[in-house]
Amino acid sequence: MPGELVVAVSADPQRFIPGPIDDATALLNDLLYDPLYRLDRSLVPQPAVASALPEVSDDGLTWTVPIRTGGSFHTGEPITAGDAAFSLRLAMSGACPFARDLCAAVAANVKEARAIDPARLQVVLRAPWAPLLSQVLGALPVLSEDALREVTAEVRDAASGLDAATLRESIDRITAETNAERCLVTAPPSGCRLADHTAELEEILAEAGVAPPPVERSVGADEVIDEEDHAAALLQVVVELAGLLGAEGMDAFAAAVPLVDVARRPLGGGPFRLETYEPGRSVALLRHDGHVPEPASLERIRMVVLRDPAVAATALRAGDVDWIARLAPDQVAALAADPEIRVAAHPEPMIRSIIFNVRPGQIYADPVTRRAFSLCLDRAAAATAVPGWNAIPAVAATSMGSWALDDAAPAVEPDPAAAAALLERSGWQRDSEGIFTRAGVRLSSDVGVRTGRPDLLAFLRTAADQLGGCGIELEVRELDLSTDVLLQQLQWPNQFDTLLVARALDSDPAADVYAFEGSRATSADDPIGENPGGHASAALDAILAEARSDTDHETRTALYAQALTLMAQDPPSVPILYDASHAAISDRVAGSEGEEIDLGAPRYAWDLWSWQRSDR
16 A cells, blocks of 8 residues: 555564664664764764764763654653663663674663753763764664653563562573583483473563563474574573663663563654554554654555565565565566566675785785786676675775775776786796796685585685786685684684685774774784784774864865775775665655655665655
């Protein structure tokens, strides 16, 4: 119907509250909760619960965030600076209920959070830290303090017959029984499976008045219930209950968050509120008219659980579904041929790069060899050489489309002739096999790829052919999943010349490039540091330090342009590819101004609530 967007997801959301999340839960939580700022397609923070960007003190330590007036939670209660401060204090708690990266960022950087008045939040930092805006204020869901206080008291009252120590004894006993040596046999006896303890776990939750996780969340693609998975989910809730009963103050409120029944006691004030949840079938969301800065354009969003990708694709073609946010690879070609459906690949926040070991005595200690390596690569050509693979080439060590790339130098274009000239001027000469050699050392290294990734293996072999044409040898080896070679190479003494690594990208470029700072290099004292290649540049370190502390957006953009230019001239690594996912959407769906949804753009759904849907 017009005004209703139907989204196909492959599994039930695992949670209805913020925290460690799967794809369906990430989408759901983005609609149920609002942060102070939302990050747009370029990762630029846009005011959400906040009414404008923060005012930052001259010393960079005190941030004052203006809060919009007129906004309300799904309960109808007004959203105030007190709720935002309370949410930050939840994240500061040792029982922080949110995503691990958010919890770590808050713990490391935030000293205090308080409401000056209902319309002003004040955050005090331990040291100047510009990424606070995106990594914390742009990620922290604002929860209702009143609702969480009430539900915490209710759970405590309902579970008054239990105590934390008794629950922990049960948890420890079940854990010990399922990990006992007697269980290490082909046909383990009763008690060795978590599922053997399902009845006991359900009884504990029933006594505490806590709803167990629906068994439908543990149904696999084969439509069969995974009893072990369901028992593990039950055990996790019992662990969370024990955490609440054994905690006090903010730790107790934080521990209560995972136990909240959002259908009965909503905590958020996002653009949509929960209407119904039918486990294993669908989640229906209604527009929240008290949302700020304005209510959503769509009246309703319905998430339908379609575990079979072929069924989801058929539903999209039939008009029963409007959007598949993560498309199975074998469904891409058929849907792309439909004139009423748009299909595209978009970059995920994950980058694959080849790291150079730049320590003395290694063949890539010389910046000339690293730059030549980069000039020899034609990433786009290597990606298209893999049949049926829609990889997205990467040319910088940060998110595609990020504001940090606005002023950056143009991407390095492949230039094999220039690469050869660089090497020749540095004294390298081709040997009888065409590989550059100097002082008896061949410009040769290897790189390992774990088995199970034939697409990545084919890409790297094509890249190796390109490098070979330049006189640089790269041997690509397929590694068994059980090998620990990659782990050993990441750790001191880092015995590699070139190493393929995958790194998650964050909402701020500071988190993407910090691993190339000299202080992060692995050593005997820090054998598992983030910088296994040992790259160190005083100039780069100074720029990155300034970019972390300066809160002016234009200044930071210019600083990261300088940093990326330095990293192109003296490369610590060569960015290769972004991980990519396909999405498909009906042409019934349009953006806020009626424009076509660009599925190929990073974070294309950041303003999902403003989309429109109409009948053809």
